[in-house]
Amino acid sequence: xxxxxxxxxxxxxxxxxxxxxxxxxxxxxxxxxxxxxxxxxxxxxxxxxxxxxxxxxxxxxxxxxxxxxxxxxxxxxxxxxxxxxxxxxxxxxxxxxxxxxxxxxxxxxxxxxxxxxxxxxxxxxxxxxxxxxxxxxxxxxxxxxxxxxxxxxxxxxxxxxxxxxxxxxxxxxxxxxxxxxxxxxxxxxxxxxxxxx
Numbered sequence: 001x002x003x004x005x006x007x008x009x010x011x012x013x014x015x016x017x018x019x020x021x022x023x024x025x026x027x028x029x030x031x032x033x034x035x036x037x038x039x040x041x042x043x044x045x046x047x048x049x050x051x052x053x054x055x056x057x058x059x060x061x062x063x064x065x066x067x068x069x070x071x072x073x074x075x076x077x078x079x080x081x082x083x084x085x086x087x088x089x090x091x092x093x094x095x096x097x098x099x100x101x102x103x104x105x106x107x108x109x110x111x112x113x114x115x116x117x118x119x120x121x122x123x124x125x126x127x128x129x130x131x132x133x134x135x136x137x138x139x140x141x142x143x144x145x146x147x148x149x150x151x152x153x154x155x156x157x158x159x160x161x162x163x164x165x166x167x168x169x170x171x172x173x174x175x176x177x178x179x180x181x182x183x184x185x186x187x188x189x190x191x192x193x194x195x196x197x
Contacts, residue, residue: 001148004098004105013105015098023106023140026187031133048127051075051164052109055125056094075127077168086172088112091120097144102188108141111156119157120145123172126163131173134161135180136187143181 003016013020054072057063058079068076082088090112098105110123122141124134138159146155159175 001096001098001105004096006096006105006107013096013098015100015103015105018103020098020103020105021188021191023104023108023137023144026104026140026184026191027133027137029187029190030136030183044128048125051127052094052125055079059090059093074166074168075164078164078170081168082162082164082170082172087115088121089115097141097148099144099147101147102143102185104140104144104188106141106144108138108145110162111145118153119155121158121160122156123160123162126161127166129163131161131163134173135159135175135177136184138175139180139184143184 005014006012007014011022013022050072054063054068054076058076063076065076090110092108092111094107094109095111096105096107108122109125111120112123113120122138122145124138124141126134138161142156142159149155159180161173161175163171163173165171
């Protein structure tokens with residue numbers, strides 16, 4: 001998206017030069033998960049980051065599989081199984097999206113098209129057992145993607161959490177609660193209220 005920048009040092013997004021909240025920060029407002037200890041959360045985040053990078057390298061055709069860390073191999077196997085069994089056509093990976101109308105931005109995991117199905121789907125890739133927050137998160141990504149989509153055939157219509165598991169399997173969880181969009185927009189309202197205090 002033109003006019004959208006990301007600063008990796010402080011994990012901040014700017015849209016047309018103005019600081020905007022990230023999808024992840026907004027989701028933490030409605031799904032904070034305070035029961036997860038930091039000693040558990042940080043390694044889980046690191047694993048998720050490694051798996052996302054692994055998928056990118058694999059999809060780009062640059063992965064040297066014999067040198068792959070054995071801890072990551074089951075997640076690659078799960079990704080391969082998902083790709084082979086679903087036939088999803090991947091249209092965007094790790095794409096930065098933003099909304100000028102609602103003033104937020106983020107980086108979605110995946111947008112694709114299923115065989116013989118109209119419209120697109122946004123998928124959020126998870127490596128942990130908790131998918132709480134994935135509904136509002138994918139709602140935010142869908143809102144941003146659709147704002148700049150060219151034509152109805154390019155709109156995100158469906159949302160999923162894709163769990164890649166440490167045993168090499170996967171599960172695809174449909175996210176169909178229409179209240180996810182209201183929850184995401186409520187997080188925006190709370191964020192703006194906090195900023196104004």
